[in-house]
Amino acid sequence: MKIHRSIGIASAAFALALLLAACGGGTSAESTGHGDEAGHAEGEHAETGHAEIEAAKEGAHGGRLLEQDGYAVELAIAEDGTPPRYQAWLYRDGEPLPPTAGSVEVQLTRLGNAIEKHALKPQADGSLMAGSVVGEPHSFDVVVIATIDGKPRHWSYGSYEGRxxxxxxxxxxxxxxxxxxxxxxxxDEHEVQGLLTPVEGRVAQVMARFPGPIRSLRANVGDRVRAGQPLATIESNLSLSDYTVAAPIAGVVLARNASVGAVAGEGSALFEIADLSQLWVDLHIFGADAQHIRPGVPVLVTRMSDGATAKTTLERVLPGTATASQSTVARATIVNDDGLWRPGSAVKARITVAQQxxxxxxxxxxxxxxxxxxxxxxxxxxxxxxxxxxxxxxxxxxxxxxxxxxxxxxxxxxxxxxxxxxxxxxxxxxxx
Missing domain, CATH: 2.40.420.20 (conserved putative lor/sdh protein from methanococcus maripaludis s2 fold)
Incomplete structure (x- = not known):
């Protein structure tokens, strides 16, 4: 299997290898005892008829050959076009025996000590076959219990893969x-894009009540102001006295449309102030997706500048269609505690339509x-x-x-x- 790795992945794998080497240990099959089953036999048990497997031998059918005192069991996992099952053949002094000459059971202990038993039964083709399937992964400690000509035989070994x-x-x-x-x-999520806008009712125009020259201005774009804070002084053309213009709401100055010495007209906007502690997220939904999206579903909004996210809930789907994009607009509100969500910014969002x-x-x-x-x-x-x-x-x-x-x-x-x-x-x- 061809394996494609990025430089970063290769470097990380190399670093892991160096750490393992520094600790004096390896993770290869030879060093861990978790490689291919061919070199990982258990030591010989004390009971009679339990043989040590020093090296895996291959039998006539391509399976592992387990031998002792002239008797042998050839064991394989058959899976040619069928689910994998244990298959075995019996031998005495190298000569095949009929499957009725003995019995075979394979006991598997998987990682985590889960135990499986596979009993093999005689088949017409001269082998013994298990009726149970050997599930993946084929990685376990194996015990083979056989009786041949009435004599018990017992082998054990490790058969590991992917470990x-x-x-x-x-x-x-x-x-x-x-x-x-x-x-x-x-x-079930829909990826959409959207635009941040100030919440309606949280934007105020600071107006001159009477026409006259502007004597002072006390705020600039970007300043945070409180409700009632004086922002400008104007000399009234009617009374020839100065009056103060104050901020009607708390918020941030978005625009300053006047300069000192200029003449303010009656009802002219000197400043624009917005409370940006919350913002609307207007999400543009195209085509049939609009039929699946309803108010009340979760929305995850991502700020494109730094990847920050905000969780919210879809509040409404607007009845009209955005003229320029021919999209349906769905609206949610986000909290702007850090002040870094800015009106006019594009965002992306995931709308969760359903959960399973x-x-x-x-x-x-x-x-x-x-x-x-x-x-x-x-x-x-x-x-x-x-x-x-x-x-x-x-x-x-x-x-x-x-x-x-x-x-x-x-x-x-x-x-x-x-x-x-x-x-x-x-x-x-x-x-x-």
Missing amino acids: TVIPAKIAVESGIRVATAGAGTIA PGKVVVPLAALQGFRDSDVVFVRVGDIYEARPVELGQRDATQVEILSGIEPGDQVVVEQSYLIKADVEKSGASHDH
Whole structure:
């Protein structure tokens, strides 16, 4: 499988390798005992008939050959056009035996100590075949219990794939983070763009009551003013006395339309003030999308200048159509506590039309492509293992997992590509 990595990903994977080397440990199959099953046999048990497997041998059908005292079981996972199942053949002194000459059971212990048992039954083709399917990943400790000619035989070995070991300290230093898989909500979202505008009723024009020359101006564009604060002094042409013009509301000066010495006309606007503590977000919705969007749904607004976000609720869908863009305008209100949301600025937003619950939901960052499958990496202790998963619905940040992991599993949600790189470096095989 061809693997494409950015320079940043390659650098991070290299940094992980350096950290592992500095700690005197490796994560290859040889150093961790979690590589291909061919070199990872258990030591010989004390009970009679339990043989040590020093090296994997291949039988006549391409399976693993397990031998002891002249008897042998050849074990393989058959999956040519069928779901994977264990298949076995029996031998005595190198010669095939009929499948009725014995019995075979395969016991698997997966990461996390989940145990499976696969009983094999005689078949017409001369083999024994399990009726149960061997689910992915094919990564487990294997115990084979056989009886041949009435004599018990017992083998055990490790058969691992997609697995690696990373000490906790190194994982922390590498930024690897896990989270508990559990229920969540997948959102049906629409991406739209919009424009920030002042809230109607929160903009005021500061007017001259009587015509006359302007004697002083006490505010500039951008100044924050309070309600009742004096902003200008004008000499009335009628009374020839000065009067003060004050701010009618608290807010920010958006415009100053006068200068000292100029003559203010009656009713002329000297300043424009707006209360910008809240702003309208007018979102432009095109085509059939407008039929699915209703007031009351959640909206996440993103500020383009720095990526800051604000959560709000859609308040209304305006009855008309924007003339220039021929779009429907949906309106929400955001709080502008930091003052950095500015009227006239373009923003983008995600409108959540519907929400669907999921039994198991993980962040999109947890997903990796591995051997033509979508996988997430599950951690048990210091061991990380790829788990092929079936995907359901997704939104902009997370995805539903239909099968492959269970609620409560510890899933890598940050730097999962480092785990993938380390597993690929180990070269662990898919031993069928």
